[in-house]
Amino acid sequence: MQIFIAILGFILFIGLILVHEWGHYLAARRSGVEVEEFGLGLPPRAYDKKTKSGMLLSLNWLPLGGFVKLKGEHDSDREKGSFGAASFGAKTKIMLAGVVMNLLAGLILLTLLAFIGIPKLINQETVGQAQFTVKSDERLVSSQAMVYYVVADSPAQSAGLKERDILETISTDSESRTIKNAQDLKAATTHFAGQTVTITLKRSGQEQKVQAKLLSPSEAMQGSGTDKPYLGIAPTSLEVVRYTWSAPIVAVGFTNQLMVLTAKGLWHAVEGLGSTIAGLVTGNETARQKGQTQASSQVGGPVAIMVAIWNSGSLGLNFLLMFVSIISLSLAFINILPIPALDGGRLFIISATRALRIRLSAGAEELINGIGITLILLLAVLITVVDVRRFF
Template sequence: MYSNILIQIAQLAVGLAALIIIHEFGHFAAARLFKIRVDEFGLGFPPRVATLFTAGGTKFTLNLIPLGGFVRPKGENDPNIPDGLAAANPWKRLGVLIAGPMANLLVGVVLYAMIINRIGSPIPDQVQIIEVVPNSPAAQAGLLSGDLILWVNDTEIDGTESIRTAIYDNLGNETQITYSRDGQVHTVTLVPRPNPPESEGAIGIVMSNPTKSVSVIAALPAGVEAVYQHSETLLTFPVKIIRGEMDPSEGRLLGFKGMFDVYQAVQETEVQQNIPPGVNVLGFFATLTISFGILNLLPIPALDGGRIMFTLPEIILGRRVPPKYENAIHLVSLALLLMLLLFVNLQDFLNPISLPK
């Protein structure tokens, strides 16, 4: 038991470190693209253990604390240093700052594409029975899990909504269901129940769209859409909480222990619900990388989004916020963020999150 917990802790730590390193690599790649010198790309956090190698004027280092990584651009906060980040024009600084969060969002696209590759891509214009309730009209008519519904009376079925409408338009009346099983087309007659038992539905089936196998590459557009929808959900959280549409606890920030509790739960759920191996874990890390990317884009000083905000006056008005004031604001904000981080991690122990069983 304890060895399994240690393995899960290690898996989570490695996953988190990888997402942080990918974020920092986004900054690094953009800086190199814009000819901005990078003094160091560190794996882990200081103190430094060793310099692995030097390339293009950048030291690639191995550091003692293996919880992520960092990039140290030349002249990050001093515009008087040539070839440094602060001395670059605002468009280049903007590109470097946005590249980190974008790297995280791109990883989210790839992870969602991998999930779709494992579970299949839904075919939206087909409907398949995935469960038949015992003793229901569907069961008595001989319908089985896996059957494809083609017609309900004279209505051709082109999605789940069309079958719902056709069934509920015929409550209490004899209804013909035409379906396909093993390539053969059959028709049965049943009577949809006007008052079915709770959660059973009028004819007693659970239905879904069938899926088709797709490669990871072919699933990338669907991955982009999934990341967009996920990002939209995250960004609308505060508005929904203010409107009372969501409980504030649903948008609670989690520290390492909270994330570990969720990670354990998704692994257990994967086994209990017979989900293809790795799907829940991929979904968990997709959620983390998207959240990390969106969080860093928020206009909070010390985060990438806050630094982006300080480039806008220069881009729009041609006037730069004096670096000494900008650096002071980032420093104060960083101190506040560290206090928030401490509070969030303490809350995970004092008020653990409740997870559905």
């Protein structure tokens, strides 16, 4: 089942890229701008086919998004049907269309999830705040206790518990306790303190049983200070809740919350990258490692996305759809940033040159976008290397 859900997740992720580029395509066609190529991935090209309209459909080797190539993309181009000859309003619509499509896709997915059951992924354990909700309309669908992290040299580590394990029951020969949330787990481990227990769990969708010798109260007092001392894990409650009339409100509220968290995470990543560069220049190994850890914890490339799709697949379809909606909203946020070669960067350049009443030459525009693409590719390579080291 996990394999099926993971494959579905990969297809949906590709769909997000196509939805983004389809937005650019539709806006361009409606504005009278000719589309020369619709590409998935970045060159070098692996496959291409020409449509009856003359547009080239291409599949490319680098799995770093997609693109729509427009006729006369330079702002200085004045040939009929070219992007450069379009009005400022038309250019703005074309540049923002992909962002709007990803935003709409994310909102639609979240609204659907709110109706059928949306996971509560934002909580005190993960980001220090509660997920947006409308309490008067909220109904609990299911609740599970998941291992958030395992304390080193603890009974949990000795028993082989791993992050993302779903705990179902804790039992002895004479008694069993069902675990539905973090509070149930704390109560059960306190009740069975000092005893050898059997823990029934789910890992990657498969049920398993492990044995653990819980610490006694006296042993726990000498422990590491964790507030879950008897077993030695920090659990988080995986709750799925449902809404009716407030589903669209929940979708909008969560989107706003996610955008703020994404901005904060991006800022932490930039700070970490700065510390890494400073550490490399000055030879400060501690600063370099700290910066690299801070940056890599906030960003992820294709490898991290595939790992996340696989992991969310093990938790069920609701969690996968939640992850896909988050990716869609994140794509909207990232693409609107004023970074050369991205939609926001190109719109910023067009707006700035219009406001300053100057016109960039085709060469200058290509240079700016080329620098942006180069930096993005270098960052993608760096993130991929870090992701491989982190996950493998």
